[in-house]
Amino acid sequence: MKSQNINIRVLFIIAFCLYINNTNAQSNVVVDPEIEHQTIEGWGVSLAWWANLAGGMGDDVVEELAGYAVNDLNLNVFRFNIAGGENPNCTEGDHFRKDGALIPNYRSPQADNEGWGTYDLTKDVRQIKVMNKIAELRADKGDIITEMISYSPPWWMTYGECSAGNVNATSENLKPEFIDDFADYLASATKGLKTTYPSWNVSYIVPFNEPTSGYWKKGGNQEGSAIYPQTQAQILWRLWQRKNALGIPEIKLSGSDNSKVTWSLSNMTSLKNNNPNEYNGIAKITTHSYAGDWMDKRDLATFAKENGNKPIWQTETGPLSWQRNGRGWFARHYDMAYRLVEDLRNLKATVWCDWQLMSRDDGWGMIHQTNWDENNPYKTPTFNKTRGFYCRKNFTNFIKVGYSIINTNNGSTLAALSPDKNEAVFVIVNNSGNARSYNVDLKNFSNINSFKTFRTSGSTSSTGENTEEKMVNSITQKGVLSNKNISYNAPAYSVTTFVIDVSNSLSVENFKGDEVLVYPTPFTIQCTFKLPRNLSNAELIIYNVIGKEVKKISNINSNEIIVERDNLDNGMHFYKLIENNSVISKGFLITE
Secondary structure: HHHHHHHHHHHHHHHHHHHHHHOOOOEEEEEEEEEEEOOOOEEEEEOOOOOHHOOOOHHHHHHHHHHHHHHHOOOOEEEOOOOOOOOOOOOOOOOOOOOOOOOOOOOOOOOOOOOOOOOOOOOOOOHHHHHHHHHHHHHHHHEEEEEEEEEOOOOHHOOOOOOEEEEEOOOOOOEEHHHHHHHHHHHHHHHHHHOOOOHHOOOEEEEEOOOOOOOOEEEOOOOOOOOOHHHHHHHHHHHHHHHHHOOOOOOEEEEEEEEEHHHHHHHHHHHHOOOOHHHEEEEEEEEEEOOOHHHHHHHHHHHHHHHOOOOEEEOOOOOOOOOOOOOOOOOOHHHHHHHHHHHHHHHEEEEEOOOOEEOOOOEEEEEEOOOOOOOOOOOOOOEOOOOOHHHHHHHHHHOOOOOOEEEEEEOEEEEEOOOOOEEEEEOOOOOOOOOOEEEEEEEOOOOOOEEEEEEEEEEOOOEEEEEEOOOOOOOOOOOOEEEEEEEEEEEEEEEEEEEEEOOOOOOOOOOOOHHHHEEEOOEEEEEEOOOOOOOEEEEEEEEEEOOEEEEEEEEEOOOOHHHHHHHHEEEEEEEEEEEEOOEEEEEEEEOO
């Protein structure tokens, strides 16, 4: 018995030592700016359903929420819903969610081949009101991108006469004879909105949402429609025809917004193999990341690169089927921050979007309406910023439009580099219940001039840190810099962002960002570069979002450059200004 007790004691000591070693082991993370991945086009959110709700709450509420989106969260990509509306005489009765899910459509019921080219913007006043305020507040940045998204065809075009789905959820709901009508409906509404509200910079149409999921059933509480790849191809073809016929050829098409990354890969593979023209016609691949591990995301990124080198946007996600595993509900926000890291590291997303800005619960929205009343949906709301709001700020406030994702060797971290290569951003997500120790190796930069640290942690906004700048030089606060290494202990449930001044480290640029004026942006016909001095035999190279050169101006010998639009596609572009074989300025511009 004594020997057994000793053995048990020894085993306990070994186990304890292993535990201590595991929890205190330092992770060495190497940041490598020489390995650049995708360039960030922006951060975004869908407007359905929250904007349809908020638009009825009064001007002050609209301005407050729009301010949270564009100023606090630095969002610039917005997904505007061209809704299918709902049958007022649906046999399932009043079945839609009351928190904004029932969005009006843009056309009254029409027979096959009737009503083409028509739209009524007076129906969707609440969503339009919110989008207008967003565009107004974001105007000075010049980087807004609006994407039109359809969750269901108009209800009268469907078998179930219901925009929530067919009687059988796995059966397609769009009647074949209405495929061209549906395409015209989307193109017509898009033209009307783009023409009436040019400040939105409407750039894309996505005609499907989670089309192969099998979720969408008549009588459901939100819009949805099963649309499989063969029908998707027909819609994409007809939509391409209709948008061109209506005079908006610059609007690009995207697909297919599947809910799982694996389903996106399957959908895109089917489209490419069976309908290559329609696949080639989409400008980018859009996917949701509700499900899919890092390998699934890597596989989709590889497919996109090898099959047209298409950018990927992660266009919708949230804590669907979140596993609590004994943790507090707040922990889902840190799990979502980890998902964001994974989506940028492995999926190579150039845009990352949330599903809801505002929600009636703490989990789905970054803003929680704490006094939600289903019987009085437009009452004056009381808002609380969730942990997700501040977790998101730790990314969106510091990894800005035009920054490039650079390499790190740790899956819980993300790094980015500014266009002028003067600033590096490094983010650590700790979504565990234990503190974690890190050594951030910055030896690949020739200069580390200074750094700032911003941290979100804890379970509530009132008791935790809210993207708070840490000023104390210690490993548990700001971090300690020594010999190009930052030693840092990340608290349990935290997101930490280091903003590092690496100027003169990699850059040979002569101009600071604010010394180069580019106007107007967005531009339609031409834009002007105004420089602080005359150049000598310089050249300006413009690239699309996947890094392909699309325009070059050579032999520049003045302090002003006029760039003609010519054949530049609608959307975001990046530029380099080169003199004497050195890059003297980098940045982005937008065409519309």
